[in-house]
Amino acid sequence: MTKLLILGGTTEASLLARAVAGQGVGAVFSYAGRVDAPKAQPITTRVGGFGGVDGFANYIRQHNITHVVDATHPFAAQMSWNAFLASESVGVPLVALTRPAWVAQKGDDWEHVADIDGAVTALNGSARRVLLALGKQNVPAFSAQPQHHYVLRLVDEPKVAPDLPHHTVVVSRGPFDLAGDQALMRKHRVDLVVCKNSGGVGAEAKLVAARELRVPVVMINRPKVPPRREMATIKAVLDWAAI
Numbered sequence: 189m190t191k192l193l194i195l196g197g198t199t200e201a202s203l204l205a206r207a208v209a210g211q212g213v214g215a216v217f218s219y220a221g222r223v224d225a226p227k228a229q230p231i232t233t234r235v236g237g238f239g240g241v242d243g244f245a246n247y248i249r250q251h252n253i254t255h256v257v258d259a260t261h262p263f264a265a266q267m268s269w270n271a272f273l274a275s276e277s278v279g280v281p282l283v284a285l286t287r288p289a290w291v292a293q294k295g296d297d298w299e300h301v302a303d304i305d306g307a308v309t310a311l312n313g314s315a316r317r318v319l320l321a322l323g324k325q326n327v328p329a330f331s332a333q334p335q336h337h338y339v340l341r342l343v344d345e346p347k348v349a350p351d352l353p354h355h356t357v358v359v360s361r362g363p364f365d366l367a368g369d370q371a372l373m374r375k376h377r378v379d380l381v382v383c384k385n386s387g388g389v390g391a392e393a394k395l396v397a398a399r400e401l402r403v404p405v406v407m408i409n410r411p412k413v414p415p416r417r418e419m420a421t422i423k424a425v426l427d428w429a430a431i
């Protein structure tokens with residue numbers, strides 16, 4: 189009896205959940221619980237951590253999971269490593285539903301950095317107007333560069349005011365579109381974008397807007413993920429799980 193566990197939090201994960209719903213197979217969608225009101229899914233949904241590798245292994249045993257689909261964001265590396273190690277130890281097959289990294293195109297002005305610290309260092313120098321599209325967890329690191337005016341795009345209204353002397357909070361959840369991101373960057377006179385190389389379409393609009401407005405981008409490269417089987421399409425995942 190097939191029972192899928194989908195590790196979610198991305199556009200692709202939601203599309204997979206929609207494709208699986210109504211197919212007569214067991215399926216559970218999992219969120220970390222990072223935002224106040226995660227998007228509703230058409231299948232059973234759980235919210236919150238599993239409790240590390242052991243917690244994950246116990247979960248898939250206790251809930252008779254037969255297939256794990258890691259459809260988390262490319263930067264959710266800890267979750268991906270935990271799921272990979274736990275699934276291996278329990279002997280349950282796992283695939284990752286991934287999306288290719290973005291590649292700079294003609295007209296792009298990108299500086300690649302290895303991680304958040306690299307992005308902070310890249311902001312050395314005189315005051316700029318920086319669109320920080322990284323979510324709330326990564327904002328504190330930028331207090332090391334207080335000279336800039338930051339436009340902080342966040343999913344939820346911050347409970348505590350960000351520790352940045354000059355900032356504007358924009359509460360907005362993606363997926364984002366070009367017109368909206370062009371308007372945002374014009375309204376706030378953004379002259380630098382800092383973002384993660386997330387790939388996919390839900391966060392891409394700011395890169396197209398930056399290209400058109402000739403705004404440079406500090407692009408944070410992806411962290412290392414486990415050597416798991418990866419698939420790029422929902423059909424490939426459904427075929428793999430024989431759904």
Ligand code: 3Y8
Pocket residue numbers: 196197198199200201202218219220221222223225226227261321322323324325326341342343344361362363364383384386388390391394
């Ligand atoms: C809780 C669940 C769907 C999924 C939609 C995608 C697209 C819109 C773009 C910018 C970049 C950012 C951020 C972003 C995008 C999609 C996708 C994506 C980037 C939700 C969601 C959850 C999260 C968690 C959140 C992080 C944050 C990252 C905001 C739902 C809306 C910056 C990543 O406030 C916080 O603490 C936010 C935390 C993890 C990165 C971070 O490290 O802070 N995502 N985002 C998931 C959970 O609890 O398990 O409500 O939909 C999902 C989506 N966010 O079904 O349509 O596919 O990636 N999410 C980044 O890419 O850089 C915004 O602003 O331009």
Ligand code: NAP
Pocket residue numbers: 195196197198218219220221222235236237238239240241243244259260261263264265266267268270323384
């Ligand atoms: P992370 O750093 O890789 O994971 C930290 C811990 O959060 C994990 O060890 C696990 O806790 C828990 N966790 C993460 N994803 C989970 C999930 N889908 N279901 C249950 N528990 C989960 O993760 P993150 O970067 O904070 O991402 C959290 C969520 O936001 C994920 O769903 C991810 O897809 C989504 N997201 C992240 C980003 C991003 O930029 N990181 C962007 C868009 C969406 P335990 O160890 O207790 O099991």
